[in-house]
């Protein structure tokens with residue numbers, strides 16, 4: 093097989109990484125910002141009696157401001173965690189624990205990330221009532237159904253900003269307004285939205301939001317929970333110890349990770365509109381080529397309310413897993429990356445109303461900052477070629 097894209101003059105360096113919803117490569121500028129804190133500036137941010145500690149604490153506070161600025165929050169509203177899985181757990185369990193007197197009803201949606209779904213299942217086992225909102229065929233929740241789900245025992249609504257499989261954006265500002273009207277807390281898993289689309293916690297009336305560095309060209313193992321301050325959201329900690337992060341999350345801070353997270357937010361914020369236009373252009377180019385080259389292709393989820401770098405498509409009569417195996421020089425995902433160990437049809441695609449079969453034919457394309465037009469053309473060419481040949485084989489059998 094030629095290493096050049098057959099449909100492009102510029103060559104794509106192989107393998108092509110097109111799985112940017114699972115994780116993103118570290119931006120070299122982020123690494124550069126982190127490097128001193130992995131080497132000479134190794135202090136513990138909690139050491140307040142010497143310059144090593146002061147230097148680390150200063151860097152952490154600067155990063156807190158950068159992250160807060162990216163979501164319209166203030167620095168003291170950012171609580172550092174080990175990633176968004178922990179942030180989701182802290183938000184849900186922390187609110188339920190702190191508000192058990194007031195109520196025990198939580199509203200979420202069936203298309204959420206596993207970190208939300210499994211935390212809610214845990215809470216359900218411990219006496220919480222969970223409303224699992226369905227989503228419409230375009231992947232968005234129905235605001236009327238949300239309105240009808242509130243009870244006088246409702247304490248929290250948790251709805252993600254952008255879906256990690258389909259890229260579908262939820263109407264967070266409208267959801268936030270409904271929650272605020274009723275005095276119910278609103279949490280959003282905003283991992284995929286951060287640095288990709290404008291996100292303002294004040295406009296969306298968010299009380300809590302989960303963030304992670306490694307989905308926006310920062311390091312793995314470093315995340316944050318935005319916790320609204322004025323008036324402050326009551327939250328019970330899940331990890332007890334030295335009382336770091338206002339007692340909400342004990343444990344020595346990951347200083348290099350936090351510095352990288354801050355830098356990643358700053359870069360994303362500075363280039364948001366330009367980068368999102370570029371990614372949407374690449375995404376539309378990929379979509380148009382695939383639609384022109386193949387029939388029996390379905391786009392999953394709303395095209396209008398969607399992350400710029402996301403495309404999720406079902407190539408009917410071709411098993412997604414088989415397609416991925418054939419595309420060994422392209423990194424893609426056939427379902428949720430977090431559950432791709434098992435080959436179950438994606439819960440997100442089934443929530444859109446797809447049959448097991450149509451969901452099994454789905455491929456997620458996640459386009460990111462470092463992808464080029466030549467790579468997109470290469471991938472489009474390879475997918476078209478392979479889908480055609482797999483369909484021929486199955487037609488013969």
Ligand SMILES: *Cc1c(COP(=O)(O)O)cnc(C)c1O
Nearest residue numbers: 175176177205207256281283304
């Ligand atoms: C990746 C992801 C998470 C988990 O984040 P980690 O930092 O890897 O724990 C949670 N929610 C969504 C929507 C994600 O895409």
